[in-house]
Amino acid sequence: MKLIFSFCLLLNLCNAYTKETLSESPRLFLFKNFLTSEECDHIIALAKPQLLRSQVIDENRAGGEMVDYRRTSRGMFFPQFSTDRILKNIEDRISALTGIALQNCEGIQVLHYNVGGEYQPHYDYFHPNTPGGQANLARGGQRVATFIMYLHTTPSGGETIFPLLNLRIAPQKGSALLFYNCTPEGVVDPRTLHGGAPVIAGEKWIATRWLHERAFR
Ligand code: PD2
Numbered sequence: 001m002k003l004i005f006s007f008c009l010l011l012n013l014c015n016a017y018t019k020e021t022l023s024e025s026p027r028l029f030l031f032k033n034f035l036t037s038e039e040c041d042h043i044i045a046l047a048k049p050q051l052l053r054s055q056v057i058d059e060n061r062a063g064g065e066m067v068d069y070r071r072t073s074r075g076m077f078f079p080q081f082s083t084d085r086i087l088k089n090i091e092d093r094i095s096a097l098t099g100i101a102l103q104n105c106e107g108i109q110v111l112h113y114n115v116g117g118e119y120q121p122h123y124d125y126f127h128p129n130t131p132g133g134q135a136n137l138a139r140g141g142q143r144v145a146t147f148i149m150y151l152h153t154t155p156s157g158g159e160t161i162f163p164l165l166n167l168r169i170a171p172q173k174g175s176a177l178l179f180y181n182c183t184p185e186g187v188v189d190p191r192t193l194h195g196g197a198p199v200i201a202g203e204k205w206i207a208t209r210w211l212h213e214r215a216f217r
């Protein structure tokens, strides 16, 4: 029993992540070693057979989505509450780290980019004055934070960029980025304009989770 306990403790210690503050305002944090290499490979293996061209919100249509040249990844969503043991454990760790409950989170989304693939600068928060934005706001309020997990180290390009903050985060397998799209007072923050730079060599694999103000449905 003692041996099993020590082994689990050792595993946990090996999996310890580090936290680096990239920006105080808006709030941006980088967690190195958030995922193990095995967890990254597991997520990719589950998602790979299910990828479809990514879409963006159609601002003119309540509940509408559309393919857009500014977002050229392929992706898929896992269910909001995973039954897969490994995914569930990751969901629990994200909620423990952010203090945002599981029911406030969208399902984990996996995105894959080939060479040239990109997501041009955009906001993750919803536009409060468009039919598309309003329909999404009704599902759980604003997306207060974004959590991006890097599942693969991209040899060149593919950085997550924040043009107004002069920040570029290179995809490194196991790292995770947390940023708040709203101020601590709950106001959307235009300084969080961000994108995925074009991949120059290799591939890019990420898993994202959007965290809401209220229970998401
Ligand atoms: O691929 C990225 O790095 C990235 C950057 C910004 C993805 C998203 N946003 C997103 O899916 O919202």
Ligand code: ZN
Binding pocket: 122, 123, 124, 194
């Ligand atoms: Zn985004």
